[in-house]
Amino acid sequence: NAVMDFRSGRRKGEEGIAVVIDFLLTNARLVLGVGGAALLGIATLVVKRVSVPVSFIRWLGESSHADFISLSLTADLCEKSSLDIQPKSDVKPKKLQLCALTLQVHFWAFYYTRAQLSPVEVRRVQSLALDICTEIQGFLHTRHPDMPLGEMSLGGSLLDDLEVVRADHACLLVPLQVEASLWRLIPGEETLLTHPLHWMVRRINLEYFPRGRSYWDRFLVGGYLSSEALVNMLSKTVMETMNWPSISSHLDCLVRPVLGGPELSLEIRWVSSSHSHVDLLILEEDVVLTGQPQLTTPWVNAWHLSLYPWETRRLAQLDESDSGCRRNVLKTLKAVCKLNPALRPMPSAPLANLILHLSERESDWSDGSLEVRFQQCITELIGYLEQGALHSYFKPVVNLLGSLSEDQVDQMGFMLYCAMSEPEILLI
Structure with a gap:
């Protein structure tokens, strides 16, 4: 049998389109709020790839208007200082704290109502x-x-x-x-x-x-x-x-x-x-x-x-050693992917390994760092999708994204890109 290579090479994106999308979404957040930016992101995706699943558009349509209003108000509170030319130095920390607090509220509300199962x-x-x-x-x-x-x-x-x-x-x-x-x-x-x-x-x-x-x-x-x-x-x-x-x-x-x-x-x-x-x-x-x-x-x-027993045991050991929230973050990411049609093809193994890799670089997994780690996971996952490879923590030669199609990778990457600056849109 011929020797097979199980390492996946880097996938090249279209830089011109990425720049345009980045410009559109960045400015949309300032003018339209989170809800408008999310809708613009989907519209841009339709232009970029006409094969968006009907269920994805239907999911957006079924989201309550109140949710988008609530998220937009949150974004306005967090970003109002960006409209000021000279914001006061003693105001910015309070606004940043409010943003972090708001994300934590969204996170735990989502965790207990969507991710956590009834005993x-x-x-x-x-x-x-x-x-x-x-x-x-x-x-x-x-x-x-x-x-x-x-x-x-x-x-x-x-x-x-x-x-x-x-x-x-x-x-x-x-x-x-x-x-x-x-x-x-x-x-x-x-x-x-x-x-x-x-x-x-x-x-x-x-x-x-x-x-x-x-x-x-x-x-x-x-x-x-x-x-x-x-x-x-x-x-x-x-x-x-x-x-x-x-x-x-x-x-x-x-x-x-x-x-x-x-x-x-x-x-x-x-x-x-x-x-x-x-x-x-x-x-x-x-x-x-x-x-x-x-x-x-x-x-x-x-x-x-x-590899599941090794991954699960390692996550439990890490959380027990520092009273961390890794498993809570993993369950939330799994729930987000399960409920979001664009992210549904994502298996759970890459998410667990993403957190294991991140734990090698980040030592603070306390509840106070929850929103930072959740945002980091989104950013890291975008990077892995762009490369087309997320290597196993225990078997680095194994690419855990190898089963995903190019179209699935594109749609997941774009959905996460829309949520990179405002992760609350994943916690609706």
């Missing part, structure tokens, strides 16, 4: 997800009593208090127990695939322990444990065979498999629609490999190295 809602969805885990575990034990599986559990953002807006996603973890004397986990850099996140699980010691000694030998492809073969088996055994109507009746909600895709996914309908993903895991010390063919295609025997 009752979280417990309800967690309880339902654990009930589904119990049903699947019991079915597998009955159908395949000799299959060496660990205890199924709940994982992901819902468990780690990083889910935002709605508790509509749960991750069900199915750990595989592989014998350390028969299997070796090989880092991606050491494989023919060369991808740092595509690991392989090789069968070893065949001369002493021939094929058939391990339960998992039946899923060997070319001497390696095939994630695709295992996912296909679990799909037929669980998704297509379990009596989901009976389980739905027992759990008092609708639970049904989502068939036809590479993921093991369940749709759950209870008041609102939500989804659960079933992930196969191989654990070895601090390494977590997941069987996700949608991420490792076209290689049938590749496993995906999950």
Whole structure:
């Protein structure tokens, strides 16, 4: 296989257009206020790229007029001094303090009303997800009593208090127990695939322990444990065979498999629609490999190295060491992206890594610095989008923006550019 380069080069923008946009938006803020500047920004985007999603324009139209008036008044209070030729030296600090206070008010109001989930809602969805885990575990034990599986559990953002807006996603973890004397986990850099996140699980010691000694030998492809073969088996055994109507009746909600895709996914309908993903895991010390063919295609025997546990643990450690607000900033950024159509394609991993990178340079993450860090994150993210690359904190060779299209990058960058000087427009 040819060696692949997973570093993304710098994307060149059109400097002339950028200068014009900068001039328009800067002056629009002084004359029109925040609401007018935001609308002008969208109008400029329409001229720049005619492929703006209809949902994006509809989102602007559905924003209440009162919100724009409120934001415009805030901007006028903060910027009135810019109209004075000789502002008094003792006035400017008070106005700057007012701006910071206003952004903090917007931030916390958004955090508690949009980003933070109700504990009752979280417990309800967690309880339902654990009930589904119990049903699947019991079915597998009955159908395949000799299959060496660990205890199924709940994982992901819902468990780690990083889910935002709605508790509509749960991750069900199915750990595989592989014998350390028969299997070796090989880092991606050491494989023919060369991808740092595509690991392989090789069968070893065949001369002493021939094929058939391990339960998992039946899923060997070319001497390696095939994630695709295992996912296909679990799909037929669980998704297509379990009596989901009976389980739905027992759990008092609708639970049904989502068939036809590479993921093991369940749709759950209870008041609102939500989804659960079933992930196969191989654990070895601090390494977590997941069987996700949608991420490792076209290689049938590749496993995906999950960096999520490392990222989440590092953020928690940093906040615990200095009583910081990194996780609050991350949840707010995730909620902003989830609610804003232009920013919705942004995955959560780049946002977490952005904060980890910023923590290397900034030590003050107290509540008092909240508005500064939030604005910094916006500015930093614009820079990463302009470069077309945001490298993983733990695996710098991995570009976390590589899955985004050029059109998505352009639209996200422009939306964030509109909010760079007035971040309140993201917190509506």
